[in-house]
Amino acid sequence: MTLAFVVQRYGLDINGGAELHCRWVAEHMRAHGPVEVLTTCAHDYITWADHYAPGTETINDILVRRFRVSRPRDVLEFSRIQARILTTEHKLEDEIAWLEAEGPTSPELIAYIREHEADYDHFLFFSYRYYQSYWGVRTVPRKSILVPTAEHDPVIHLKLFKDLFRLPRAFIYNSEEERDMIQTLSGNRNIPGMVVGVGTVLPAEHSAERFRAKHGVSGPFILYLGRIDANKGCAHLFDYFLQFKRDTNSPVKLVLIGATVLPIPDHPDVRYLGFLPEQDKFDALEGAELLVMPSFYESLSMVTLEAWALGRPVLANAHCDVLKGQCRRSNAGLTYANYGEFRDALDLLLGAPRLREALGRNGRAYFQARYTWDIIERKYLAVLNGTGA
Amino acid sequence: MTERPKPEVPMDKPQPDVRDILDVIDVDYENLDVSVLMDRIQKAAAAASAPEQGAAAAPPGGLPPAPPAGPPPAPPAPEAGPVPSGTKSKLQGKMVRLLTPFFPLMRLLGLPLHQELRETQQSLHATNVRIDGIVRELGGNLDQARRDLNKSQEYIKLLHNLSHNLILTATTQKIELDMLKSKVRVLEKELEFAQKRERALEEQVLK
Secondary structure, rough: OOOOEEEEOOOOOOOOOHHHHHHHHEEEEEEHOOOOEEEEEEEEOOOOOOOOOEEEEEEEEEEEEEEEEOOOOOOHHHHHHHHHHOOOOOOHHHHHHHHHHHHEEEEHHHHHHOHHHOOOOEEEOOOOOHHHHHHHHHOHHHEEEEOOOOOOOOOHHHHHHHHOOOOEEEEEOOHHHHOOOOOHHOOOOOOOOOEEOOOOOOOOOOOOHHHHHHHHOOOOOEEOOEEEEEEHHHHHHHHHHHHHHHHOOOOOOOEOOEOOOOOOOOOEEEEEEEOOOOOHHHHHHHHHHEEEEEEOOOHHHHHHHHHOOOOOEEEEOOHHHHHHHHHHHHHEEEEEEOOHHHHHHHHHHHOHHHHHHHHOOOOHHHHHHHHHHHHHHHHHHHHHHOOOO | OOOOOOOOOOOOOOOOOOOOOHHHHHOOOOOOOOOHHHHHHHHHHHHHHHHHHHHOOOOOOOOOOOOOOOOOOOOOOOOOOOOOHHHHHHHHHHHHHHHHHHHHHHHHOOOOHHHHHHHHHHHHHHHHHHHHHHHHHHHHHHHHHHHHHHHHHHHHHHHHHHHHHHHHHHHHHHHHHHHHHHHHHHHHHHHHHHHHHHHHHHHHHHH
């Protein structure tokens, strides 16, 4: 069984959610047969300009075929087209033009898929909204498996995606909420699909003391992991946290780890540590009272799963269906929809160690039952062999 | 439940009105259910925000606290008694005479009308603060709110059409029901007649 993983960009230094998800799955599925990755030469997800050399290379024992991007994204043109198709009546051709403007446009990649269809048993397309998935699935519909990694994004309502969601042979969803959303939008209940998600690799050991000593963090702290961006709900998080400090006089700190595109509030109890290695991330999780996830849109929050894997409770944004659903299914996290709920939920979690412990225990059990790599691989194999869903 | 450690607060900082959430929300550890817990938190948050909304409290760093209720004390009226002796008493007497024309204005300021004005002003200020808060809250989601509003308008239009069609269908059904009832009454009469005829014919045959 030869598998082709098709994704918009690929590399060890690429940490985007869907791309990392694809790499991890590809590396684990290597144990079950030959695996190749078909991708572009792009590295930057804003411009998609060619960065890597076209041709083949091997990354972690996986053959990666890279194809040129025919033209980098014109950001202004893309914004103009997107604003138009989201706000006015338009034709399917306009949506195709939007897809081309979004990029990464790589006709060479699609031509390769068409010419080498017979060389592969299955094509796994990651991220529904990009050029390679739309045209790739249309090129090899009978061999295609789509991993949509979809969020509540306005573009998901476009007509071209409604058609796309009716084409693949099977789906691999990240969550029940994602499956329900896609099935409701496209009416594709007849196409087999399974909720799988992604596993994570935990380091052999993790130490809160090491983290505290290395980064000079003392006292209780709550942790945010990921890109610090208004789109991820961080602006709300800052407002809510500072208001919480004023209202409760709690000694708790907010520790932020990840790249930032948002100004960090100048407050002694808000600590920004920048982008840190994986080991530090797990050490921080080990020391944190809880993980806070303020994001409004998530397809599957990997850091939430990692927090649960380490037995840490989660405080998540209730406006995100996926996070809310995960917290309720796992019985391992609380959610908030406004400041009052944030204050009370955080106050409750910080004031009741027994509750944190119980939620963390539930989270660990949920992770063990659904997200260890042997379970993920088994589910992928079931979908590939047509026995899933 | 383990008791929470008391937070260390600098003495010069103003103490906020801290309520202990553990007294408000009861956690059932035997049957821990996040949904139930969330419902309780939502209720507690709603209950806590209700008095906050009602009160015209000043925001942190905003206006000074409101004065105590009740009319402010009126300025003392000029005393009619003899002027006390000494330089101090003479000065006091002159001051009283100088201020005498202003006593009506000072009394007016002391009346409940002034207090009412101040309360209204405070209430308006609190409303402004809340509106500012809502605008800040909406800031990032304004486009989303506008889209939701448009969507709601479309839903309302569809619901209006649906109601119209339902009324039409209900009216048609009512007419049809009345017609069917009439038919049933006719059939009953015909059946009754047929039974009578049957009995008459049977009698004739048996004769």
